[in-house]
Every structure is written in structure tokens, then in C-alpha cells.
Amino acid sequence: MRTRSETGRTHVVIIGAGFGGLHAARRLKKADVEVTVVDRGTSHLFQPLLYQCATGLLSQGAISSPIRHLLRRQRNAKVVLGEAKNVDVAARTVAVERPDGSTMTIPYDHLVVAAGMRTAYHGCDDFAEFAPGMKTLDDALAIRRKIIGAFELAESLPDATQRRPWLTFAVAGGGPTGVELAGQIRELATLALENEFRSIDPGEARVLLLHGGDRVLPSFSPALSRRAQKTLDDLGVETHLGVHVTGVTADQVETTTKSEPHEITHYEAKTALWTTGVEAVPFAAALARALGVEQDHGGRVPVEADLSVRGHPEVWVVGDMSSRDELPGVAEVAMQGGRHVGAVIAHLAGGGTDRAAFRYHDLGSAAYIARRHAVVQAGKLQLSGYLGWLAWGVIHIAFLAGMRNRMGTVMNWSATLLTDSRRERAITYGDPETARQPYR
Ligand SMILES: Cc1cc2nc3c(=O)[nH]c(=O)nc-3n(C[C@H](O)[C@H](O)[C@H](O)COP(=O)(O)OP(=O)(O)OC[C@H]3O[C@@H](n4cnc5c(N)ncnc54)[C@H](O)[C@@H]3O)c2cc1C
Incomplete structure (x- = not known):
């Protein structure tokens, strides 16, 4: 089989190191593949505790972990800092914009997209x-x-x-x-x-x-x-x-x-x-266009039972960004989806041909009030x-x-x-009336 890595092993490119991407990467640890994890940030973020960071209870370091550190013992994985912008499905490459404005073109055999959602203002x-x-x-x-x-x-x-x-x-x-x-x-x-x-x-x-x-x-x-x-x-x-x-x-x-x-x-x-509310990050639109599929109302990308995209068995979408059976946008769906895709890719890379369907096991949900x-x-x-x-x-x-x-x-x-104290209340200089965010 033709492969897209320098070593001749199957090259799996994962976009996003949130819950879905990280669990897909980890599941591939022992597989005969090369893994490249691309994220626009340097850390895996635990979003469920963001509000405790916002209200001075936890530091940003407590709710995030460097992606490189989390994957340090996984010799077949490397990490790239940059924002995925486009996909060329014919050439099987993904274009990644680096923080210095340059573009890196990364070839893949399997592309796993787990880029999540962003805040939606519903036209406002x-x-x-x-x-x-x-x-x-x-x-x-x-x-x-x-x-x-x-x-x-x-x-x-x-x-x-x-x-x-x-x-x-x-x-x-x-x-x-x-x-x-x-x-x-x-x-x-x-x-x-x-x-x-x-x-x-x-x-x-x-x-x-x-x-x-x-x-x-x-x-x-x-x-x-x-x-x-x-x-x-x-x-x-x-x-x-x-x-x-x-x-x-x-x-x-x-x-x-x-x-x-x-x-x-x-x-x-x-x-x-x-x-x-939330909507898919902008990369979802570029991906859907390249794959010739239609996004759902929240911008999510439709997937088949195994979480690959129809007509493109080498492209997978997991977590919040994937649209399937009204699965809720929660961390457990993303983690289980990531692990499922990692397992199927490992199986295929080892010469197998089965593509198992994804089955979500609902472990419940929780919310903190006080x-x-x-x-x-x-x-x-x-x-x-x-x-x-x-x-x-x-x-x-x-x-x-x-x-x-x-x-x-x-x-x-x-x-x-x-x-009763909260020590993580440091704020950076800025205007409290506005909130400028680099990623909208
Ligand atoms: C405030 C808040 C509280 C929550 N509380 C809970 C809870 O209590 N329980 C629960 O189960 N779920 C909760 N969730 C939902 C849960 O966090 C998400 O379902 C989960 O994070 C989805 O995982 P994911 O991998 O799909 O995406 P994410 O975890 O969002 O990860 C996406 C990753 O992709 C990266 N990325 C995005 N675009 C690009 C690009 N173009 N190129 C490269 N990288 C990119 C991002 O930087 C990010 O690292 C909460 C979410 C929020 C926002």
C-alpha cells in the first residue's frame, strides 16, 4: 500500500487534541502507524472546568496539559502547532497555517478530524x-x-x-x-x-x-x-x-x-x-466542501456508522464536530469516538478489513451548582x-x-x-467592558 509517511508506515494525521483527538492518538500508541497531532494551541483543555478558571478558583495550568507532555512516551506520535485550514482529498494532504503565517502541507493516509465547536451567537x-x-x-x-x-x-x-x-x-x-x-x-x-x-x-x-x-x-x-x-x-x-x-x-x-x-x-x-449555543469551528466548512458533504444546522459534518465520511473511508470525524444519531456534545462521546476510530485504523493498518460501527455507551452527565x-x-x-x-x-x-x-x-x-478564598484571580491588562478573542 502507498503510504504518506517518511518511514513507509501508515500516516495518521489528527486535527485537534481535545478529548476526541487525544484519545484517538493514544489508542494508536501500539499500532504500526505514524501519528501527527495538529492543534492550534499547545495544550489539551479540560473544558468542563473552564468556569472555575473564569471565576478565580483554578489556574489555567490546572485545567490544561501540554499536548507534547501528554504524548511524550508515545514514540510514534509527533505534535504540530498550527491551524488546519484546508484539505485536498485527491492529493490526501491537509494545509496547516503556522503561527508565523507560513503554511505547512501534511500528507495523510488517514485523517481524523476532532476540531470541536466554538461559541455561536445565532446571527448576533x-x-x-x-x-x-x-x-x-x-x-x-x-x-x-x-x-x-x-x-x-x-x-x-x-x-x-x-x-x-x-x-x-x-x-x-x-x-x-x-x-x-x-x-x-x-x-x-x-x-x-x-x-x-x-x-x-x-x-x-x-x-x-x-x-x-x-x-x-x-x-x-x-x-x-x-x-x-x-x-x-x-x-x-x-x-x-x-x-x-x-x-x-x-x-x-x-x-x-x-x-x-x-x-x-x-x-x-x-x-x-x-x-x-455552539457551532462547528470554521475548519468544518472547509472540510465539508472538500469532501462534498452537507453540514448539519450546527455546522457538524455527517458521518457513517464507523465515524468515517461517506465516500471517503480514510477521513474520520469524531467528537462535537461529527453529526450522528443526535449524540450529545459531551466529552464522553468524543473520548469513546476517538478510541473507536483509533482502534479501527490500527486494525486496518495491521492488514484487517473490518470497519466496526461506533456504539456509544452513555455514562451519564453532571453539573455543578454550588x-x-x-x-x-x-x-x-x-x-x-x-x-x-x-x-x-x-x-x-x-x-x-x-x-x-x-x-x-x-x-x-x-x-x-x-x-473560602480564591487565589487564581490574576487578570491581564485589558478593558473589562470588552472581550477580545483571537479565535472566533
Ligand atoms: C464550558 C464547558 C463545559 C462543559 N462541561 C462538560 C461536562 O461537564 N461534561 C461533559 O461531558 N462535557 C462537557 N462539555 C463538552 C465537552 O467539553 C466537549 O464535548 C468536548 O470537549 C468535545 O471534544 P472534542 O474533541 O470534539 O473537541 P474539543 O475538546 O473542543 O477539542 C477541539 C480541539 O481542536 C482544536 N482545533 C480547533 N480548530 C482547529 C483547527 N482548525 N486546527 C487545529 N486545531 C484545531 C482546538 O484547539 C481543541 O484543542 C463542556 C464544554 C464546555 C465549553
């Missing part, structure tokens, strides 16, 4: 400047700058009327990310910042959770949604259901009631955060409150990449529980 792209989403480390750090900066600016203002917009935080979206973020801002304000300011009372921070549905956490059972709502209420989060965010500026958020479109409300809020309160749903098992919180902690530590990050996170959580 002008909101992005003032309401960052939460998908990348840059997003988490921009959000941290906005939140911490808002308390600092409020402290320096002479009267309550001027301070109020700085102490009002509007979170759009009542899914897990919005709920976690809203809860954490209240906990930051009422516990960690409690005695640190002289003019303001951080506990007066108003946190608005603005959600289009009729209950928060719609992907969980109604009973768990109710329990989550009760915890949010007890924390002091102000939830507004059945509303769309229809306007965001530097100092105002506008909502429209879904059932009464003429009912428009304006909130004076200097901080708006956006968690209402300290000692989380919800966990796995089949018939439903946990909330303290038990849910313990289970949530164990699950997240188990999936965090790297022993050092696991140990550091456990120590950090313990210290925060014992002292």
Missing part, C-alpha cells in the same frame, strides 16, 4: 465583543478579567447608582455552563470577596440567569432541574425563564419574552456572558445535593488529564472549602 455576532462565550482558555481569561475588573471598578465609584451596573452580571443560557457560571459568580461575591473591599459589599452583586426554556438544565430530568433551581434561588441567583437575550452593549442587556414579543426588558449590566450541590444523572440513577456534589467531584478528577493537575485541583478545592 455583534454581541461577541461584549458577551464572551466560554470555549477556550482565552474565553475563560477574558471572563475572569470582566468579572474581577467589574468589582474593582465598582469599588472606586462614589455612589450606588454608578456602581450598580458594574455589580450586575447577566448570564445568557440556562444549560450546565450558564448555571455553573451564575452560581460561581455568586459564590465568588458572597464568600471569597466578602471582606476584601472597603466601599462596596460584593455580596450585593446581582447575578441574572437568562434562559429561553421553561426550566434550567433542560438536558436533566425535571426533578433535578427543580433541585438545581432551588439551589440557585438559595444562592441569590435571579433566574428569568422564557426570555431571549435580544441585545447586548457595553452597559446594557436587553431581553424579549418569548411568549410576549412586545415585552422587552433592559438591564443595566456591565458584564454579559454568553453560553447559549459548593455541596451538584446534579448527576446516569440512567435511572439521579443524585443531587451533597451526594451529587461528591460524585461530580470524583468524576471530574478522574477525567482531568495528568496526575499533577488532579492533585493540584484536589488541593485547591480543599483549600477553598476550608478558607
